[in-house]
Amino acid sequence: MRHLLSTKDLSRDEAINLLDIAEDMADVAEREVKKLPTLRGKTVVNLFFEDSTRTRISFEAAAKRLSADVINFSAKGSSVSKGESLKDTAQTLAAIGADGVVIRHPASGAPAVLAASGWIDAGIINAGDGTHEHPTQALLDAFTIRRRIHGQASRGTGLDGVSVTIVGDVLHSRVARSNLWLLTTLGADVTFVAPPTLLPSDTSLWPARFSFDLDDAIDAGPDVVMMLRIQTERMHAAFFPSSREYSRVWGLDDARFRRLGPASIVMHPGPMNRGLEISSAAADSANSTVLEQVTNGVSVRMAALYLLLSGDRKESKNVD
Amino acid sequence: MSIDGLQQHELQERWLIRGATLPDGTSTDIRLDGRGITELGIGLSQSGASVIDAEGLIALPGLVDLHAHLREPGYEHSETVLSGSRAAARGGFTSVFAMANTLPAQDTAGVVEQVLALGESAGYVDVQPIGAVTVGLAGKQLAELGAMASSKARVRVFSDDGFCVSDPLLMRRALEYVKAFDGVIAQHSQEPRLTENAQMNEGALSGELGLVGWPAVAEESIIARDVLLAEHVGSRLHVCHVSTAGSVDVIRWAKARGINVTAEVTPHHLLLTEDLVRGYDARFKVNPPLRSREDVQALRAGLADGTIDIVATDHAPHPVESKDCEWDAAANGMVGLESALSVVHAAVVATGLLDWADIERVLSRTPARIGRLVGQGNPIAVGSPAELTLYDPAATRVFGREDLAGTSTNSPYLSMTLPGEVRATFHRGYPTVLDGVVRSSLEIADQASGVVVHG
Numbered sequence: 001m002r003h004l005l006s007t008k009d010l011s012r013d014e015a016i017n018l019l020d021i022a023e024d025m026a027d028v029a030e031r032e033v034k035k036l037p038t039l040r041g042k043t044v045v046n047l048f049f050e051d052s053t054r055t056r057i058s059f060e061a062a063a064k065r066l067s068a069d070v071i072n073f074s075a076k077g078s079s080v081s082k083g084e085s086l087k088d089t090a091q092t093l094a095a096i097g098a099d100g101v102v103i104r105h106p107a108s109g110a111p112a113v114l115a116a117s118g119w120i121d122a123g124i125i126n127a128g129d130g131t132h133e134h135p136t137q138a139l140l141d142a143f144t145i146r147r148r149i150h151g152q153a154s155r156g157t158g159l160d161g162v163s164v165t166i167v168g169d170v171l172h173s174r175v176a177r178s179n180l181w182l183l184t185t186l187g188a189d190v191t192f193v194a195p196p197t198l199l200p201s202d203t204s205l206w207p208a209r210f211s212f213d214l215d216d217a218i219d220a221g222p223d224v225v226m227m228l229r230i231q232t233e234r235m236h237a238a239f240f241p242s243s244r245e246y247s248r249v250w251g252l253d254d255a256r257f258r259r260l261g262p263a264s265i266v267m268h269p270g271p272m273n274r275g276l277e278i279s280s281a282a283a284d285s286a287n288s289t290v291l292e293q294v295t296n297g298v299s300v301r302m303a304a305l306y307l308l309l310s311g312d313r314k315e316s317k318n319v320d
Numbered sequence: 321m322s323i324d325g326l327q328q329h330e331l332q333e334r335w336l337i338r339g340a341t342l343p344d345g346t347s348t349d350i351r352l353d354g355r356g357i358t359e360l361g362i363g364l365s366q367s368g369a370s371v372i373d374a375e376g377l378i379a380l381p382g383l384v385d386l387h388a389h390l391r392e393p394g395y396e397h398s399e400t401v402l403s404g405s406r407a408a409a410r411g412g413f414t415s416v417f418a419m420a421n422t423l424p425a426q427d428t429a430g431v432v433e434q435v436l437a438l439g440e441s442a443g444y445v446d447v448q449p450i451g452a453v454t455v456g457l458a459g460k461q462l463a464e465l466g467a468m469a470s471s472k473a474r475v476r477v478f479s480d481d482g483f484c485v486s487d488p489l490l491m492r493r494a495l496e497y498v499k500a501f502d503g504v505i506a507q508h509s510q511e512p513r514l515t516e517n518a519q520m521n522e523g524a525l526s527g528e529l530g531l532v533g534w535p536a537v538a539e540e541s542i543i544a545r546d547v548l549l550a551e552h553v554g555s556r557l558h559v560c561h562v563s564t565a566g567s568v569d570v571i572r573w574a575k576a577r578g579i580n581v582t583a584e585v586t587p588h589h590l591l592l593t594e595d596l597v598r599g600y601d602a603r604f605k606v607n608p609p610l611r612s613r614e615d616v617q618a619l620r621a622g623l624a625d626g627t628i629d630i631v632a633t634d635h636a637p638h639p640v641e642s643k644d645c646e647w648d649a650a651a652n653g654m655v656g657l658e659s660a661l662s663v664v665h666a667a668v669v670a671t672g673l674l675d676w677a678d679i680e681r682v683l684s685r686t687p688a689r690i691g692r693l694v695g696q697g698n699p700i701a702v703g704s705p706a707e708l709t710l711y712d713p714a715a716t717r718v719f720g721r722e723d724l725a726g727t728s729t730n731s732p733y734l735s736m737t738l739p740g741e742v743r744a745t746f747h748r749g750y751p752t753v754l755d756g757v758v759r760s761s762l763e764i765a766d767q768a769s770g771v772v773v774h775g
Contacts, residue, residue, distance in 0.1 A: 008528075086646050107648035108519075108530035109600030116599065117644075130648070132530030174530060200527025201535070 001307045003115045003124040006133040007182035012158060015185055019143050020155045022296070022303035028065065029299065039068035042099040042309050047089070048127075049075040049105045054270060055127050055137075058294070059102045062301035068309070071098070086110060087119050094120035100309045101125070108132035123308035125301075131172045137269055138178035140300040142186055144289050145224055147296070148265050160187030165217045167193045167250060168228030168277055169239075171200055175269045176228060180208055193217045195250060197239045214249070218256050225260065226267040227252050227278045247276050257282040265289055332749055332767075334358075336366045340374035340710060342700055343676040350379060352706040354749035360702055372754075374710055377743055380680055382414025382445075382707030384687040384696050386477070386584060387506070387560060387632035388657060390416070390447070392438060393431070394423025399637040399727045401435060402761060405444035407635065407657040407726030409752035412709035412742040415688065415696040416445050416657070420452040421482040427452035427463035429471035436473040442761070443768025444752045448693055451475040453494050453505060457483050462494060469501040476692040479506035481560055484542060486512050491546060495555040502692060504582075506558040507546055509567070510608065514538035519648060521594045521609045529597065531647065534609050536564035543567050547574035547581050558690055559583040561634050563608040565618030572627045582690050584632040585619050587656055587663035592616075592732060602643045602650030603732050606636070623682060624673040630687045633660045637728030655731050658724050661711060662738040669713075670739060676713075706749035715741040725758045
């Protein structure tokens, strides 16, 4: 694998292979010494044009457990905020000798531009671009679902027949998009539930079902309910009338949570707005995977870094 | 300037174009000089004339672009009147309307006269300045439309292009006011609130790519409002760069109702679709955005049935750094003068929708008429000004940087295969392009000022 830019590009075999490697990486985390020498001598740059402490420290932990050298480059307060272009930043990182770049950027497609540009030869991992994709989040979600369902027998399996209902601000969510492609590639059935204003205006090419009614969706008994973070500033752009109304109509409150099946999985990519899109009872329940998702994020990101950066990159270039 | 009392035309070279095909399909020789087209017919004498073999070439009246951004004054790193004029000549144009979004904006008589003078001294094409509708294109207060109209630049087309005159009252007043001097408001139809931070056509693809959508209704609703305003005040409206199937329907309805509206489509909206956005290559970022295949088909049909009157390039040069970046940060716009005729050829001639007589109409006669431009857009006939272009319809080429003649290279067609090639362009009786090569700026400037150039 040369870059990890989106889950839409991943084949089922590639995705399962990555999740299986993540299982191996998870085993490492169980050891007393949680470290592999695999990427010793490699340099990974976390290039964050948006603040995201959670994602950055997850990638940092993943790279360090593989013995890579990690440089954190926060674009805020740096030359970038003084007008330096993506191109100049990328060329600077290339000159420093970065082998891998983990990029978080507010503009959709920025990682793809970086990968196609020729400004830098490093492997690029998309750590969230605008409202486009966040592939490692979807991979850790799929990994978490697979572990909950298949336990120790996860290796080699997909998510065939698993019903996943994703609720909330689909329009602005890169998590929703990456999950759409990855979960369906792995065989899951995906349903999106959102107010009509927070769905893309044309979803005809999305292999999923759509609903405006969370109660119907809950009563359909999904295996997984994934709540997306709602940003209250959307309220001011007339996407919904008030956070109170949003919570009442589209939130996973206690009553809706109790109607879910006992084995159902409740997910949230974090950070959560407790009491808005998810109640504390749901978030803190045994059904909730919120903390497992964080743990699994490190394993999945180790797998992605391993696939991109181990071995001879010049060789893997020809495969791409 | 005349030398020793001789008339300018006596000093100018005479040209015989041998065996050209006119837009109606007939074949003829053409003699021309600084006075105009002097003779048509088979087997004309070549005495005293330089001869161009035009076997297999189509002779079109010089092309007229109602919508180009020449960037001067203010953005000379993107284009100048001179460099944009060269790009125009390379594309077979003999006249270009220069949009008003310069810095300072073309919102006073002084600035439009400056742009006119720059065009005159460059000498490649007639540069006709467009006036801003509002001061600084800010959409607050009418610019001095009358002063621009009565200036040496004789401005008749007014536009805030780049911005929509979205205030309905201001639009009404502008439409009313320009009636005094037979002006026209060329509207950039884009409802601003519906397109805040818009990045590409709103549709299935924008949802997938996570780019903010630019919905068709933001264009169509403004056109619908404006045609009704034009009807109400009995004035003349021109719709810039129509890009959606729905807009074609609204304009068709307005014309059937007798409303005095004209419309333009760009070459890129006739050929390219939003699918090109998929790789986030900012060369394909343009406003209005590239649309769907269905929109492209509707635009072609609208041009063929006369609902859309003309093709205009919306030539929009930008420096490399404005495109060599992430999509959201990139500037909107593409250069289009050099490629326009080939792109139109590919989109609507090669597909059988338009013939070369239609091309004469949509790229020369009607744009000159809409802009009330004298001396341009006339048929190839004895007595017409010597404004013409020779086009080789049988050529095929991979469009490359060497085909661009302006300052900027933000063309979406680089490395695409396009049909046809402009072989020669004549402006005021002298060639600005010969054998497919743009003549040097010094030669052209001398020709424009009446100095003879030998050899």
